[in-house]
Amino acid sequence: MNPIENEALAVVDGLEALTKSTSGDLGSIDAGTRRKLSEAARRLSLATEATGDTIVRTILSPLQLPLTLVGVETRLFEFLAQQEGKAAKVAELASMTKVDVVLMRRLLRYYQSFGMVDQLAEDQYLANNITSALALPAGRAAVFFYSEAMVPALNALPQFLRDTGYSNIADKANCPWSLGHQTDKQFFEWIKERPNVLSHFMPWISNQRDGLPIFLDAIDFKKEFASQGVNESTPVFVDIGGAAGHQCVALRQKHPDLIGRVILQDREEVIQEVETRPIPGFEGIITQSYDFFTPQPVEGARAYYLRQILHDWPDIECIEILKNIKSAMAPESRILLDEMVVPESGAHWRTTQMDLAMGSVLAGMERSQAEWESLLDKANLKIMKIWRYGGQLDDCVIVAAQK
Numbered sequence: 001m002n003p004i005e006n007e008a009l010a011v012v013d014g015l016e017a018l019t020k021s022t023s024g025d026l027g028s029i030d031a032g033t034r035r036k037l038s039e040a041a042r043r044l045s046l047a048t049e050a051t052g053d054t055i056v057r058t059i060l061s062p063l064q065l066p067l068t069l070v071g072v073e074t075r076l077f078e079f080l081a082q083q084e085g086k087a088a089k090v091a092e093l094a095s096m097t098k099v100d101v102v103l104m105r106r107l108l109r110y111y112q113s114f115g116m117v118d119q120l121a122e123d124q125y126l127a128n129n130i131t132s133a134l135a136l137p138a139g140r141a142a143v144f145f146y147s148e149a150m151v152p153a154l155n156a157l158p159q160f161l162r163d164t165g166y167s168n169i170a171d172k173a174n175c176p177w178s179l180g181h182q183t184d185k186q187f188f189e190w191i192k193e194r195p196n197v198l199s200h201f202m203p204w205i206s207n208q209r210d211g212l213p214i215f216l217d218a219i220d221f222k223k224e225f226a227s228q229g230v231n232e233s234t235p236v237f238v239d240i241g242g243a244a245g246h247q248c249v250a251l252r253q254k255h256p257d258l259i260g261r262v263i264l265q266d267r268e269e270v271i272q273e274v275e276t277r278p279i280p281g282f283e284g285i286i287t288q289s290y291d292f293f294t295p296q297p298v299e300g301a302r303a304y305y306l307r308q309i310l311h312d313w314p315d316i317e318c319i320e321i322l323k324n325i326k327s328a329m330a331p332e333s334r335i336l337l338d339e340m341v342v343p344e345s346g347a348h349w350r351t352t353q354m355d356l357a358m359g360s361v362l363a364g365m366e367r368s369q370a371e372w373e374s375l376l377d378k379a380n381l382k383i384m385k386i387w388r389y390g391g392q393l394d395d396c397v398i399v400a401a402q403k
Ligand SMILES: C[S@@+](CC[C@H](N)C(=O)[O-])C[C@H]1O[C@@H](n2cnc3c(N)ncnc32)[C@H](O)[C@@H]1O
Pocket: 188, 205, 206, 240, 241, 242, 243, 244, 265, 266, 267, 270, 290, 291, 292, 293, 306, 307, 308, 309, 312
């Protein structure tokens, strides 16, 4: 046996020992270490994959989301997660979910082989970390939302690129979305007419970064932007396109003594939903229906905050959005863009996937530092600072000011 083989077998032993420890043990590892371990194992798995496995894994990857939807729709993942570590029998699960017992066995075999559930014995299955994630309201909402809204656009990508001679996707009126959904309505107009899809979009958007650091973990917002010259009427934080207002709530919780107004702006149908069903902790946050393609009504705010807004849009629309803010800014106002800054090499898979998903659905994109600089320059803004807060991810806050 050559030395690398010995080393490989020792790694196998180590990994198996770690995998066999209870998920509680693994869950107790610090989040940064856990992410490093997960990423290293993922890379190792790809680097050692056999040719035939690569092909089969890739061609059958379209089964993954539909079968996850089955597990979500039948509430199988929820039932398993509710057992709190206890195993359940196949027949019991079949009866709870009203799924044929033979089909249930086949489904569980699939979920087990992809690590989505654990198998204790021939007839017994139990929840693991993946089952629990898919049983969460955000996980369920995401699976419904992607199945209903995103998949047709993602599937249309190859045909769209063929049709357009592999040009870059940069026209919001002509992107795979329109081809996949056979619609001339842009995503946000389409979803407005589908309250059921919107009801899945909102909880997913609010929770999509759960478990990850947020900008407030890296920035002392009060010290940086709202420590001097503020009074009760000063608009300190305007969350533009802030959806459920989860970042406004996080700000209030982080700085309970923050003086000034915290304002959530979004499209009318979103604000209506927020006002009807406010998320916990929303008290004291001001809501405002506002279209960011019109002049910004709140003047002289300390921070105009946009998280994952500009990644939805091509450059032309981003410049329009930024110019609408710029005309409301006071000299001390700052624009905070909470976005990914794509590194020129080694971008994270969450970033690259999001880039092409945004391209497919909205003709949007994730941008590199050079692309952000050029975009802000075109809106007559300058970058004051880029705060990287995402650890191994590419999440940043770009602070911009008037030139
Ligand atoms: C990707 S979501 C980001 C939500 C939130 N900022 C976050 O990071 O969780 C984009 C948001 O932009 C809002 N939006 C889209 N078009 C808008 C418009 N013209 N004016 C205001 N908000 C808009 C959507 O309703 C949605 O809440």
